Amino acid sequence: MTKQASPYANAQGARTVTLAVQSWVGSLANVAVAQHLLEHELGYRVDIVQVDEVPAWDALSQGRVDAILEDWGHPEQEQLYVEDKKTIARGGDLGVTGHIGWFIPTYFAEQHPDLKSWKDLNRYADRFRTAESGGKGQLMDGSPAYLTHDKALVKNLKLDFKVVFAGSEAALLTQIKQFAKEKKPFLTYWNTPHWLFEKVPMTEVELPPYEEGCDADPAKVACAYPHTPLQKYLNADFARDGGEAADFLKKFAWSTEDQNEVSLMIADQKLSPAEAAEKWVDGHESTWKKWLS
Numbered sequence: 001m002t003k004q005a006s007p008y009a010n011a012q013g014a015r016t017v018t019l020a021v022q023s024w025v026g027s028l029a030n031v032a033v034a035q036h037l038l039e040h041e042l043g044y045r046v047d048i049v050q051v052d053e054v055p056a057w058d059a060l061s062q063g064r065v066d067a068i069l070e071d072w073g074h075p076e077q078e079q080l081y082v083e084d085k086k087t088i089a090r091g092g093d094l095g096v097t098g099h100i101g102w103f104i105p106t107y108f109a110e111q112h113p114d115l116k117s118w119k120d121l122n123r124y125a126d127r128f129r130t131a132e133s134g135g136k137g138q139l140m141d142g143s144p145a146y147l148t149h150d151k152a153l154v155k156n157l158k159l160d161f162k163v164v165f166a167g168s169e170a171a172l173l174t175q176i177k178q179f180a181k182e183k184k185p186f187l188t189y190w191n192t193p194h195w196l197f198e199k200v201p202m203t204e205v206e207l208p209p210y211e212e213g214c215d216a217d218p219a220k221v222a223c224a225y226p227h228t229p230l231q232k233y234l235n236a237d238f239a240r241d242g243g244e245a246a247d248f249l250k251k252f253a254w255s256t257e258d259q260n261e262v263s264l265m266i267a268d269q270k271l272s273p274a275e276a277a278e279k280w281v282d283g284h285e286s287t288w289k290k291w292l293s
Helices: 025-040 053-062 075-084 106-111 118-128 150-156 169-181 236-241 243-251 256-267 273-283 285-292
Strands: 002-004 016-021 045-050 067-071 088-105 137-141 161-165 187-192 202-205 227-235
Touching: 016 025, 016 053, 025 045, 025 067, 025 243, 025 256, 025 273, 025 285, 053 067, 053 075, 053 088, 053 227, 067 088, 075 088, 088 106, 088 236, 088 243, 088 256, 106 202, 118 137, 118 161, 118 202, 137 150, 137 169, 150 161, 169 187, 187 202, 227 236, 227 243, 236 243, 243 285, 256 273, 273 285
Parallel strands: 016 045, 016 067, 137 161, 137 187
Antiparallel strands: 002 045, 067 227, 088 187, 088 202, 088 227
């Protein structure tokens, strides 16, 4: 579960911070930049733990990780660990607003301007059919471990589609790029912000409007995903006693453009996370200096 990736790994008496990272590239970008600055500016050793979204809350509560830098909204875990048990503390806004939705390639949207919302999807179901989806249209998803209501949405909106999981963001990304290369239609679960939109323009298909509480019962969801200001969370003991590292992570907040810049370097330009972080840090001192003050 733990990947050692620090120049301070063998240092005696090194101060250590353990960060959770999820499997999408935006999370990787956050952690890479935080790790670089914690190590090179503050002298910490940083350990990285790759863990899915919900298990990350358990690990954070138990102190096996010190911080989650990008949470997309888990009200049950927040109530349990922040409000009730008080083992997790809020770390503030990341500075990025996230939104999950259903998207089609813009080239297909321009060819079919009447395809605007979920109400129009069944007319086009045969165009999205694949070997994996059988006689239904395919709704491409990443991992069942992600925040997704898509199976419930398909059922509750009576759509002639089947949710097919690729297994990860990377696998779904590969599928999208292949469809786009061949100019084929596809319908996919995806999120903004994301660097992919610069490479494959996509248009969102409207779902029924989101209203507070419409996603409270996972089995009955029949509404769009919310626009969510992404949040940071710290282990409560670390938030109180974590010194410079905890102060730094509370102040760590950047823009969508910053995150996309690092993500693009990692996922498209094939830089390592450490190389991408160093390149971003070298060019954005005025941004990160504020996190250290």
